[in-house]
Amino acid sequence: MDFLISQNYVNYVCQCGLLKPLTNLYFCRHCLNLRCSFCCHHEVDSHFCRNCLENIPSSEAKLRKNKCNSCFDCPSCSFSVLSARATTIQVPMTVKEKQEGEESSTTTSEASSGKMVAKKMYYLACLACRYSSRDVGISDQASQNFCWPEQEYMHANRFNTILNYYQALVLHDKQVKQDEKRRKTTNKSKFQSMTDRTGLNVSAIRRQMGFDKTVSKPKNKPASILPSMTEEVEELSEDIFTKPINLKNITTIEQRFTQPANQPESVKHLYPQHKNLSIKRSIRCRHCEHNVIKPEYNPTSIKYRIQQFASSHVPEVRIIKCYPLMPNKSAFITLKLTNPTMNDMTITIMELPTDDEEVMMIDEMKKNFESLTVSSKSSLMRPSLIEDPRIVSCKPTAKLELPDSSFVINQRDDSAEFDDEIQTDKKDPKFVIWRKANKIAIELSITPNDLKVNDEVIVGFTMHYTYSTVPSTTAEKKDSQQRHALNARVYLNVGNIVDYSTK
Amino acid sequence: MPLFETVFQEKPAIVMEIGSAYTKIGFCGEAHPRFILPTEIESIRDVLKKTEKNLYDQAVDFFNKIFFDYLLVSPKDRKVSFVESTITTPTLIRESFAKVLFHHFEVASILFLPLHLVSLSTLAIDTALVVDIGYKEAVILPVFNGVQILKAWQAQPLGGESIHDGIKASLILNGVKDEILSERVIEDIKVRTCFVTKQARAVAHRNNESIQPCPDVDYPVDGSDVIKIPGNLREFALEVLFPEDNDYLGLPYIIIDAIIKCPVDSRKELAENILLIGGTSSMMGIKSRLRDELRTLIKSEFYMDRLYIDDVKFHNAPSKPNFTGWLGGSIYSATDLISNSITRENYLKHPKIPDWIFYDGSSTRNQG
Numbered sequence: 001m002d003f004l005i006s007q008n009y010v011n012y013v014c015q016c017g018l019l020k021p022l023t024n025l026y027f028c029r030h031c032l033n034l035r036c037s038f039c040c041h042h043e044v045d046s047h048f049c050r051n052c053l054e055n056i057p058s059s060e061a062k063l064r065k066n067k068c069n070s071c072f073d074c075p076s077c078s079f080s081v082l083s084a085r086a087t088t089i090q091v092p093m094t095v096k097e098k099q100e101g102e103e104s105s106t107t108t109s110e111a112s113s114g115k116m117v118a119k120k121m122y123y124l125a126c127l128a129c130r131y132s133s134r135d136v137g138i139s140d141q142a143s144q145n146f147c148w149p150e151q152e153y154m155h156a157n158r159f160n161t162i163l164n165y166y167q168a169l170v171l172h173d174k175q176v177k178q179d180e181k182r183r184k185t186t187n188k189s190k191f192q193s194m195t196d197r198t199g200l201n202v203s204a205i206r207r208q209m210g211f212d213k214t215v216s217k218p219k220n221k222p223a224s225i226l227p228s229m230t231e232e233v234e235e236l237s238e239d240i241f242t243k244p245i246n247l248k249n250i251t252t253i254e255q256r257f258t259q260p261a262n263q264p265e266s267v268k269h270l271y272p273q274h275k276n277l278s279i280k281r282s283i284r285c286r287h288c289e290h291n292v293i294k295p296e297y298n299p300t301s302i303k304y305r306i307q308q309f310a311s312s313h314v315p316e317v318r319i320i321k322c323y324p325l326m327p328n329k330s331a332f333i334t335l336k337l338t339n340p341t342m343n344d345m346t347i348t349i350m351e352l353p354t355d356d357e358e359v360m361m362i363d364e365m366k367k368n369f370e371s372l373t374v375s376s377k378s379s380l381m382r383p384s385l386i387e388d389p390r391i392v393s394c395k396p397t398a399k400l401e402l403p404d405s406s407f408v409i410n411q412r413d414d415s416a417e418f419d420d421e422i423q424t425d426k427k428d429p430k431f432v433i434w435r436k437a438n439k440i441a442i443e444l445s446i447t448p449n450d451l452k453v454n455d456e457v458i459v460g461f462t463m464h465y466t467y468s469t470v471p472s473t474t475a476e477k478k479d480s481q482q483r484h485a486l487n488a489r490v491y492l493n494v495g496n497i498v499d500y501s502t503k
Numbered sequence: 504m505p506l507f508e509t510v511f512q513e514k515p516a517i518v519m520e521i522g523s524a525y526t527k528i529g530f531c532g533e534a535h536p537r538f539i540l541p542t543e544i545e546s547i548r549d550v551l552k553k554t555e556k557n558l559y560d561q562a563v564d565f566f567n568k569i570f571f572d573y574l575l576v577s578p579k580d581r582k583v584s585f586v587e588s589t590i591t592t593p594t595l596i597r598e599s600f601a602k603v604l605f606h607h608f609e610v611a612s613i614l615f616l617p618l619h620l621v622s623l624s625t626l627a628i629d630t631a632l633v634v635d636i637g638y639k640e641a642v643i644l645p646v647f648n649g650v651q652i653l654k655a656w657q658a659q660p661l662g663g664e665s666i667h668d669g670i671k672a673s674l675i676l677n678g679v680k681d682e683i684l685s686e687r688v689i690e691d692i693k694v695r696t697c698f699v700t701k702q703a704r705a706v707a708h709r710n711n712e713s714i715q716p717c718p719d720v721d722y723p724v725d726g727s728d729v730i731k732i733p734g735n736l737r738e739f740a741l742e743v744l745f746p747e748d749n750d751y752l753g754l755p756y757i758i759i760d761a762i763i764k765c766p767v768d769s770r771k772e773l774a775e776n777i778l779l780i781g782g783t784s785s786m787m788g789i790k791s792r793l794r795d796e797l798r799t800l801i802k803s804e805f806y807m808d809r810l811y812i813d814d815v816k817f818h819n820a821p822s823k824p825n826f827t828g829w830l831g832g833s834i835y836s837a838t839d840l841i842s843n844s845i846t847r848e849n850y851l852k853h854p855k856i857p858d859w860i861f862y863d864g865s866s867t868r869n870q871g
Contacts, residue, residue: 038563042571044575044577047575061575065537066574153534155534155535156534158821159821160534162821163532163834163837165627166627166834166835166837170838170839171839225627227628228627228819228821231817231819233790233791233794233817234790236699236701236788240698240787241715241738244718244719244720245696247720250695252691252694253691257539257540260529260537260538263823276573279571279575281571387606
């Protein structure tokens with residue numbers, strides 16, 4: 001089955017010009033076009049921890065620096081999550097416990113040995129690589145959650161000093177600049193004043209007279225901090241020339257980068273790391289700004305609130321059979337088409353657009369989009385951009401003989417799956433081999449170009465299909481079930497040229 | 504515009520430093536990057552072989568990963584700061600990144616920050632000789648009173664890549680199979696076993712004097728093979744940064760070259776404020792070795808009478824060397840200076856990124 005699924009033999013052309021299998025495409029119901037993850041807009045929907053499946057509001061996630069409070073990654077192998085292991089230790093009773101103990105000892109005679117009491121303590125351990133929090137000297141904790149000691153960053157204080165200093169400095173400079181500006185603008189009077197000629201202005205006179213209160217004092221410069229001093233360089237220790245090193249105690253570069261702040265060189269400093277959160281993302285069409293994918297908030301649910309997968313709107317093409325391909329000789333291929341919608345579809349198979357037509361299509365698309373953004377006022381402020389549509393990189397290497405007429409595929413009907421009867425009421429053209437429920441098999445003839453042995457044979461066609469918009473639940477649209485004629489460009493990789501001369 | 508609007512904004516700006524080997528990403532105003540991950544845009548390593556379209560698609564994939572798998576933010580209407588080496592970043596890459604971020608991700612603004620300049624803000628000084636030893640190359644740029652002295656700029660392909668090539672060649676000579684020596688394995692060997700030796704031992708090694716080599720290491724690969732890493736390789740693998748030949752283009756030489764191209768008055772101050780950044784400068788022993796080499800050079804006959812400096816001194820940034828540049832970007836973006844960035848509206852009007860040689864003030868000017 002992997003052979004059938006993992007290879008992409010049938011590719012559809014997304015609106016942006018990229019070739020993708022149908023399962024990787026979305027279908028925007030509002031612009032009635034195929035979209036892919038490249039030409040859509042991604043957004044972060046909700047944060048959650050993929051280990052404990054806790055939903056974390058985005059404001060809280062920001063506070064926690066996108067880390068989960070209760071789950072830890074193994075700093076040593078970074079494959080698995082650390083799990084809390086319980087041990088019991090004997091601890092002497094505290095006073096309170098003792099009192100309770102004494103009360104109970106009045107009833108039981110054998111309480112004299114109960115000076116020690118068993119207590120559950122927890123430590124973190126990795127089940128994959130045997131790392132444990134005891135290795136780095138974290139003492140066992142009495143509670144399982146939220147109380148593991150945090151690792152401190154040694155430069156944190158110095159950094160905060162520097163940051164505050166620079167913020168104050170930049171603000172100060174800005175204020176000084178604004179003050180200067182104000183002073184300059186007030187001086188620019190239309191009329192020359194007498195005081196200017198004499199070199200005295202109002203503020204100068206006031207200052208001379210001792211009224212300098214209105215003159216704004218220059219703001220105090222922020223107190224400068226101690227700049228970094230050059231330090232004595234650490235010498236290479238002599239030990240390195242004589243003592244063998246133990247690789248097991250030196251961290252690898254991956255282990256160092258799991259802790260970007262400290263980047264420990266010895267495994268003794270590998271502290272448990274808070275697990276990073278994951279996100280659910282929603283995907284939005286850039287053209288009409290409607291969602292094509294919107295997941296449910298609940299992290300335990302894998303369902304969607306909005307899901308516009310192309311595979312549930314666009315007829316699916318599969319290759320059933322292909323006869324041996326030889327250059328310049330016609331061969332038959334059998335294709336199966338499936339209608340995933342609840343309405344009948346009329347399908348016409350047509351030729352692919354030529355290069356010039358493709359360029360024209362792209363131009364038209366751009367124009368349409370521009371007129372759309374100009375007309376809608378809301379997006380005038382922030383015009384959304386589309387990815388520049390591209391010309392399809394794939395070129396067909398075989399000619400397809402087009403069927404002479406169009407055909408109808410029945411609607412999807414889940415109950416029809418159980419019917420054995422094959423509908424024959426419709427007059428089908430010759431190339432239709434069989435039909436069953438919402439599936440149809442057609443046979444087409446292809447002629448590969450002048451290719452060499454083992455070259456890939458690619459055929460392409462434009463599939464013209466009718467699509468009926470599903471009436472939405474709102475009453476106003478109830479009657480307005482519209483039928484649209486849509487196109488999808490399909491490229492099939494039907495196989496390689498076989499070598500017949502040797503047989 | 505109110506003064507506090509941008510400083511206390513709701514959404515902190517995203518700060519990125521996309522190096523040729525590793526990408527540092529995080530948010531402004533934080534003391535360290537959130538993630539350091541390998542740069543997955545192949546074209547960055549050899550940009551000339553790829554077309555722009557290819558670079559665009561790869562950048563879209565990579566930024567998708569950054570935004571949705573790591574930082575977990577919607578990039579739309581976010582501010583983004585890039586810390587980059589303004590001189591050595593190819594224009595094609597800057598323009599492609601701007602195009603990807605503005606067109607595909609619709610970010611609000613982009614601020615390009617020169618790596619060498621912003622690194623100084625981590626020290627709260629404004630004069631230093633910044634030595635960036637990265638993966639592809641070592642780039643040296645003196646900054647004096649907050650101004651980059653472009654004339655004295657120096658760069659040589661001395662970095663992680665040349666070290667890796669050296670280690671690989673010497674291991675293959677020792678009979679190790681080529682296929683197990685992936686880039687990842689070689690990097691791991693370099694990081695875990697190699698170091699920069701002392702000057703005296705390096706000189707002795709160069710003169711083929713016999714010295715007691717440091718112990719060999721058995722390095723297991725994939726659980727099946729064991730590579731024996733000779734002590735000589737461990738000790739002298741990083742000597743590629745200190746070549747002694749007639750070109751005089753080793754790391755210490757180009758540092759001195761950068762100083763000598765600066766005005767005499769600034770040299771002493773620059774030499775006493777050296778800052779090492781970049782991933783390769785976190786190798787063990789590289790700082791003390793550089794200091795010794797530089798001190799020898801200063802005292803050498805050739806430079807004695809023309810350099811006029813007495814000593815070299817180094818700074819320690821409050822960070823690991825591989826994200827010092829990022830940290831500078833984080834500090835810069837947390838201040839009000841981020842309002843100087845290129846906004847989306849302006850970019851759509853003039854799709855051009857200002858440059859050293861093409862500076863168009865209109866694209867960065869604020870509206871309103």
